[in-house]
Amino acid sequence: MSDWVSIALRFGLYVDLMVLFGLGLFGLYSLAGRERVSGAVLPFRSILLVTATFGVLLSVASMLTMVSAMSGESEFTELRPHVQMMVFETDFGLAWSVRVVVLVMAGLMLMVNHRLPGASLLVASICGAIALASLAWSGHGAMDEGSRRYWHFAMDILHLLAAGAWLGALVAFALMAKINALKTAERIRLLARAVSRFEGVGAVIVVVITVTGVVNYLFIVGPKLDDLLLSTYGILLFIKVGLFAGMLVLAALNRFHLGPFLERSLREGKYEVAANALRRSMVVELTLAVLIVGLVAWLGTLSPEMEAAAQ
Template sequence: MSDSINVALRFALYLDLMLLFGLAAFGLYSLRGKERMSGAVLPFAPLLVSTAVLGGLLSLAAMACMAWAMSGVSEWTELRPHVEMMVAETDVGLTWTVRMAALLLAGVAATLSHRWPTASLGLVALGGAVALATLAWAGHGAMDEGARRNWHFITDFLHLWAAGGWVGALAAFALLLRQAENRLAVLARTLTGFESAGTVFVVVISVTGVINYLFIVGPRVDGMLQSTYGQLLALKLILFMAMLVFAALNRFQLSPLLEQARRTGEHHVAVNALRRSMVLEFCVVVIILGLVAWLGTLSPGMD
């Protein structure tokens, strides 16, 4: 049961922190001027504040569950000294403290959206990036030492940030598509403008994914499918390829169709097609994050 709770909390943290960072980043690279103000195009303030608060609550729960699993105590009332010890005396506790501070910064900054929209999104993106990066200490990189550990962490950071950028963009497009009739021009422009950012995200995710595989498994593939880790990793790669197919469909067929339909005024078919595509792509993302959360608890040779 504790393993299932651990995986569920890891999954929820991945999704939450990627949304926090990715939505704020989307506002910076896709929207312009007053469009970045909460409510002008997207409801940034309530979305980002609630995401930051949820991230803090999930982090509290994750720390409590980790201390419970490591201490072996049978009662939650006996857990407090173990939590205090972990927070004060371990690397995991230090990164947890940094995450909580980053989430506090992001939550406070999100409330300033109406007064300083660009600065607000910038601070939220910074806090979200730091909070997201702390998840690397719960992965395989924490088991390395020396320079290898540092390079593994750097690769993890880039992988997490690129994935967060993609997840946040998908969420932003899903929200824009809910009000497509009122935001059609912005939707068409941001879809077209996402081409460059999306390409960067895909390249970074792909390259860092390969490097992470080499760090964790090494330059071999023989026997991988005989372990649970290898089977889950293979499924993750298949789903990632499916995401690339959806992205290509959006880029080369649905986005041009929307732009053409916007000029003629008959945009309902194009919008509905984009909605279906985005829903399917986001579902694939959620499954991939679930697999990532599970993979982080396994070793490559574990049955």
């Protein structure tokens, strides 16, 4: 049961912090001026405040769950010295502390979104990036040593940030493509512009995710497949790769067909069919992304080496 609680908390943290970073970043590169004010296009303040708050709560719950599992204690008074030791005497605790601090900073800055929309999104995305990067210290890279450890951390962080940028953009597109949000040609035009601006960002994201994913695989497993195919880790990894391939197909469909189709439909004044098709594609892509994050949360609790040794 504790393993599933740990996986659920990891999943919640991944999704939460990816949305905080990715949605804030989306507002910076896809929107301009007063479009960044919460409610003008997207409810930035409410969503990002919720993610910052839940990020703190999930971090606290994750720390208590992990310390309880390691110490065997369940009462808070008995857990307290173990928590203090973890927070003040380990690299994981330092990363955890930094995460909590930057999440509080992000929440405070979002309170002034209506007066400083661009600055609030910039600070929220930077804080979200730092918080998301801190999750690398609970991954496989923390088990490495020497220079290998730092290279593994670097790849983990780049992988997390790229994934966060993609998930945040998908959440933004799903919200912008809601039926009640596409009542005017102006809103359709704004969505088409956002899709167009994401093209370059999306290409960079795909390259970074692919390269860092391959490098991380080599760090964790090495250049071998025979034993991996029979392990839980290997099965989950191949499912993840298959879902990622599906996302790439949908991304290509959006980039080369549905996006241009929407722009042509706008010029012709009949955009309902194109908007609905793009909406369905975005929802499916977002669903695949959430499933992948769930698999990542599960994979982070598994060790290919231990599974191989047990067989």
